[in-house]
Amino acid sequence: xxxxxxxxxxxxxxxxxxxxxxxxxxxxxxxxxxxxxxxxxxxxxxxxxxxxxxxxxxxxxxxxxxxxxxxxxxxxxxxxxxxxxxxxxxxxxxxxxxxxxxxxxxxxxxxxxxxxxxxxxxxxxxxxxxxxxxxxxxxxxxxxxxxxxxxxxxxxxxxxxxxxxxxxxxxxxxxxxxxxxxxxxxxxxxxxxxxxxxxxxxxxxxxxxxxxxxxxxxxxxxxxxxxxxxxxxxxxxxxxxxxxxxxxxxxxxxxxxxxxxxxxxxxxxxxxxxxxxxxxxxxxxxxxxxxxxxxxxxxxxxxxxxxxxxxxxxxxxxxxxxxxxxxxxxxxx
Amino acid sequence: xxxxxxxxxxxxxxxxxxxxxxxxxxxxxxxxxxxxxxxxxxxxxxxxxxxxxxxxxxxxxxxxxxxxxxxxxxxxxxxxxxxxxxxxxxxxxxxxxxxxxxxxxxxxxxxxxxxxxxxxxxxxxxxxxxxxxxxxxxxxxxxxxxxxxxxxxxxxxxxxxxxxxxxxxxxxxxxxxxxxxxxxxxxxxxxxxxxxxxxxxxxxxxxxxxxxxxxxxxxxxxxxxxxxxxxxxxxxxxxxxxxxxxxxxxxxxxxxxxxxxxxxxxxxxxxxxxxxxxxxxxxxxxxxxxxxxxxxxxxxxxxxxxxxxxxxxxxxxxxxxxxxxxxxxxxxx
Numbered sequence: 001x002x003x004x005x006x007x008x009x010x011x012x013x014x015x016x017x018x019x020x021x022x023x024x025x026x027x028x029x030x031x032x033x034x035x036x037x038x039x040x041x042x043x044x045x046x047x048x049x050x051x052x053x054x055x056x057x058x059x060x061x062x063x064x065x066x067x068x069x070x071x072x073x074x075x076x077x078x079x080x081x082x083x084x085x086x087x088x089x090x091x092x093x094x095x096x097x098x099x100x101x102x103x104x105x106x107x108x109x110x111x112x113x114x115x116x117x118x119x120x121x122x123x124x125x126x127x128x129x130x131x132x133x134x135x136x137x138x139x140x141x142x143x144x145x146x147x148x149x150x151x152x153x154x155x156x157x158x159x160x161x162x163x164x165x166x167x168x169x170x171x172x173x174x175x176x177x178x179x180x181x182x183x184x185x186x187x188x189x190x191x192x193x194x195x196x197x198x199x200x201x202x203x204x205x206x207x208x209x210x211x212x213x214x215x216x217x218x219x220x221x222x223x224x225x226x227x228x229x230x231x232x233x234x235x236x237x238x239x240x241x242x243x244x245x246x247x248x249x250x251x252x253x254x255x256x257x258x259x260x261x262x263x264x265x266x267x268x269x270x271x272x273x274x275x276x277x278x279x280x281x282x283x284x285x286x287x288x289x290x291x292x293x294x295x296x297x298x299x300x301x302x303x304x305x306x307x308x309x310x311x312x313x314x315x316x317x318x319x320x321x322x323x324x325x326x327x328x329x330x331x332x333x
Numbered sequence: 334x335x336x337x338x339x340x341x342x343x344x345x346x347x348x349x350x351x352x353x354x355x356x357x358x359x360x361x362x363x364x365x366x367x368x369x370x371x372x373x374x375x376x377x378x379x380x381x382x383x384x385x386x387x388x389x390x391x392x393x394x395x396x397x398x399x400x401x402x403x404x405x406x407x408x409x410x411x412x413x414x415x416x417x418x419x420x421x422x423x424x425x426x427x428x429x430x431x432x433x434x435x436x437x438x439x440x441x442x443x444x445x446x447x448x449x450x451x452x453x454x455x456x457x458x459x460x461x462x463x464x465x466x467x468x469x470x471x472x473x474x475x476x477x478x479x480x481x482x483x484x485x486x487x488x489x490x491x492x493x494x495x496x497x498x499x500x501x502x503x504x505x506x507x508x509x510x511x512x513x514x515x516x517x518x519x520x521x522x523x524x525x526x527x528x529x530x531x532x533x534x535x536x537x538x539x540x541x542x543x544x545x546x547x548x549x550x551x552x553x554x555x556x557x558x559x560x561x562x563x564x565x566x567x568x569x570x571x572x573x574x575x576x577x578x579x580x581x582x583x584x585x586x587x588x589x590x591x592x593x594x595x596x597x598x599x600x601x602x603x604x605x606x607x608x609x610x611x612x613x614x615x616x617x618x619x620x621x622x623x624x625x626x627x628x629x630x631x632x633x634x635x636x637x638x639x640x641x642x643x644x645x646x647x648x649x650x651x652x653x654x655x656x657x658x659x660x661x662x663x664x665x666x
Contacts, residue, residue: 060531060537137579181539190580190583191583194583198393204393205582205583205584206514206539206540206581206582206583206584207539208583212580215576215579215580216572216576217572217573217575217576217598217602218572223605224575224598224601224602224605226575226576226579233580239549239550239551240550242550242557242559243548243549243550243559246470246548246559247523247545247548247566248539248581249538249539250523250524250527250538250539250541251538251539265550265557268557269550269557272556272557
């Protein structure tokens with residue numbers, strides 16, 4: 001046998017590396033069924049990243065924005081941040097004996113969530129403010145971290161950070177691998193998301209846009225703190241989304257992903273720029289694997305008017321039932 | 334002569350590449366004089382980037398924030414944004430005949446800037462609002478781009494974007510080469526800075542934090558626009574700087590650079606984190622090459638109280654006269 005030359009060995013291993021092991025490993029979106037939704041993603045990414053293409057975008061313009069609730073993670077039976085607030089009310093109750101007779105807290109503490117939320121937005125605002133304000137940003141971060149590490153989803157019996165959509169996790173990674181900067185633009189609280197988005201989605205705190213309360217810088221025992229005040233600073237929903245995008249990113253996205261009426265303006269704003277664009281809406285139509293809801297739902301409303309807009313503007317509607325082979329990574333276990 | 338083997342040639346060229354051409358080329362901060370200020374930068378970057386060092390920081394935590402006016406670019410004889418507003422008033426005057434008799438515009442149009450600004454903050458606010466609101470964000474961006482491309486500094490007779498401090502440009506690049514993410518955190522308008530910061534400082538729009546007006550999303554001829562309203566949204570100065578940092582970045586900086594009383598809280602907030610930190614203040618003490626001003630100045634006040642804080646907290650004060658070999662790149666021409 002002739003001795004194998006080192007250079008020949010090197011050439012061989014390079015050839016091996018370049019050779020695809022199997023088709024599955026080559027597909028960056030394995031949880032997406034072949035079909036229109038997947039194809040529109042691959043086509044869009046292909047044309048904006050192909051040098052010389054009329055739709056080519058330099059990397060700094062590859063900005064993609066994602067709603068969170070109902071787009072990246074589940075939002076049923078209630079927005080997870082509201083479930084967090086309800087858990088927090090129970091935890092704080094011993095320090096607030098007055099809540100026993102004061103709505104919406106009284107109903108909540110009796111386990112009657114429906115009556116507690118019957119007061120609508122003012123009731124929700126009261127719950128959010130007592131659970132989200134009056135502490136420093138560092139204290140709130142720790143409260144969120146503790147909850148997210150221990151709380152479990154009522155239906156799936158899994159940590160909330162596992163109730164994230166596997167196809168969207170793949171999409172985020174695929175876009176980033178193609179030079180995109182991925183942002184969250186959510187109606188949820190900016191400081192409720194930041195403690196875990198980097199680990200779960202690969203999205204760092206500075207790329208999270210959300211709703212916020214006002215903050216006050218002050219000295220406490222000679223150390224500076226930021227106090228969270230019981231006053232709304234910004235609501236990052238509906239017409240607020242383009243405003244939040246402009247304030248935080250300062251560039252118009254070229255791709256935007258949502259799932260409800262709250263995302264319409266973000267998609268309009270994205271589409272109104274020149275050049276190639278990708279606008280997609282997740283439609284929750286899989287009652288077996290997740291939840292099925294739409295126009296009639298108070299959480300994540302997908303109205304008939306939004307469906308009309310989607311058709312008129314050629315936005316891609318993703319059917320969770322048909323377009324997603326896998327919804328949650330834990331399904332496979 | 335023996336033929337030179339290709340591999341030997343390759344080895345030779347690699348050795349050549351690795352060999353420093355001269356000491357100057359190796360110094361990432363050539364406009365900084367050797368001394369305490371430069372040394373404190375190099376020491377800090379060395380210890381936080383050295384793997385295994387007790388001060389090592391993973392790249393995602395290498396956040397550095399820079400004030401703009403007086404820290405990255407000049408701020409005399411007036412904040413450049415105010416000079417922009419004054420130019421803009423002159424340009425808009427034909428559409429506003431009432432300004433001829435209405436202060437602060439009447440004085441301004443007579444060329445009497447001092448009297449116009451004698452009304453203090455309310456007068457300045459009036460000037461800023463008529464020049465910065467009532468148009469879309471896209472229109473404002475174009476107005477800023479046109480001005481920055483044509484206007485010249487009254488003393489240096491150069492475009493404003495050349496009136497930037499060469500040592501700070503080198504510092505920004507040096508930090509980024511060491512894995513830092515560099516942000517502007519300025520009292521200046523966020524949309525006044527974004528049209529040019531990427532080109533001039535290498536800082537993209539999404540890494541610019543500044544003051545802002547309220548915005549309204551609306552449809553105009555079937556196209557969505559963001560209207561700039563004549564109402565303050567956020568003032569990114571003094572105690573506002575840590576608030577702005579928290580809202581936009583969501584992480585505490587490990588290095589912060591300023592030059593005036595407006596930066597004190599940003600430096601305090603930066604220092605209050607655990608681990609190695611770098612806090613620096615530019616001191617304008619070079620009347621020959623730039624301007625000399627400090628406690629007595631209305632623009633960029635560096636009060637005695639700030640100097641006391643700097644000493645107490647071991648913040649490094651940069652003497653423009655002694656620590657900077659070159660202030661502006663155009664000096665060399």
